[in-house]
Amino acid sequence: MxxxxxxxxxxxxxxxxxxxxxxxxxxxxxxxxxxxxxxxxxxxxxxxxxxxxxxxxxxxxxxxxxxxxxxxxxxxxxxxxxxxxxxxxxxxxxxxxxxxxxxxxxxxxxxxxxxxxxxxxxxxxxxxxxxxxxxxxxxxxLADQGVGLLSLDITHPEPDRLAALLSDMADPRLRLSHGASAELGAVFDTPSGRVTLGKERFS
Structure with missing residues (x-):
């Protein structure tokens, strides 16, 4: 995947x-x-x-x-x-x-x-x-406007089980962590700097 x-x-x-x-x-x-x-x-x-x-x-x-x-x-x-x-x-x-x-x-x-x-x-x-x-x-x-994905950060109550479901995913931008509920966050590189949508879960 x-x-x-x-x-x-x-x-x-x-x-x-x-x-x-x-x-x-x-x-x-x-x-x-x-x-x-x-x-x-x-x-x-x-x-x-x-x-x-x-x-x-x-x-x-x-x-x-x-x-x-x-x-x-x-x-x-x-x-x-x-x-x-x-x-x-x-x-x-x-x-x-x-x-x-x-x-x-x-x-x-x-x-x-x-x-x-x-x-x-x-x-x-x-x-x-x-x-x-x-x-x-x-x-x-689509035109290249200088925006790129740096990370997709996902929280889940059972991150180990989610990691097993995603075992076919080999993308270093995908990062999993424990959280009370499922949440998404994405960090982008843009022409005006780094931008986060959702919650950034990693420093």
Whole structure:
């Protein structure tokens, strides 16, 4: 597994985009719509094979008739709300990670794990899993604005068990620690210095 992208979740895409642009000091690029889940997004490239999205319910499309992914039915103010890991093996996913759904937008195709109730596996500590179809990764279409991911910090009540679930993840930017609940924090290098979204758990 590899870190594929991070998701800032929010109730309103314009609000979430403005918040993230203020935090990082750069502009987001247009994303697209996800009619199956009734959401839309905007994007920021973080280098080859990695990007950041702001995602929110899309009021311009019909209600999807099912819970939205990433817990977006309960989204409020913008926050770092999920991470997504790229893998070639979706069949080895742990219990609670959800069904494998085939999705597409334009020439992009992918499969992703989503629980039927729209919740997050392990409270968001375990990632949604994604397998992209043939073609270039979405990050290759995004401009380099000088923002990079330094670390993704995750707290969990059972970090050793979580580490076992993530045993196929070999990325030194992923750091686990004990906490009363599952929480995400990400540290970025930006043109104006280091920026943390969520809680930075390591000095």
């Amino acid at each position: 590899e870190i594929d992208h991070l998701a800032v979740v929010c109730a309103d895409l314009d609000e979430g985009s403005a918040w993230l642009e203020k935090q990082l000091g750069v502009s987001l690029q247009p994303g697209g719509q996800h009619p199956y889940f009734g959401t839309h997004n905007r994007l920021l490239g973080l280098g080859p094979g990695l990007y950041l999205e702001v995602i929110a319910p899309d009021p311009s499309v019909p209600d999807p008739g099912r819970p939205r992914w990433f817990g977006l039915d309960d989204a409020g103010a913008p926050k770092l709300g999920n991470w997504i890991a790229r893998t070639d093996n979706l069949s080895g996913r742990p219990p609670g990670s959800g069904d494998i759904l085939p999705l597409s937008r334009g020439d992009l195709t992918w499969e992703i794990t989503v629980p039927a109730d729209g919740s997050l596996c392990e409270g968001g500590a375990f990632p949604s899993l994604i397998r992209w179809g043939e073609g270039a990764h979405p990050s290759s279409r």
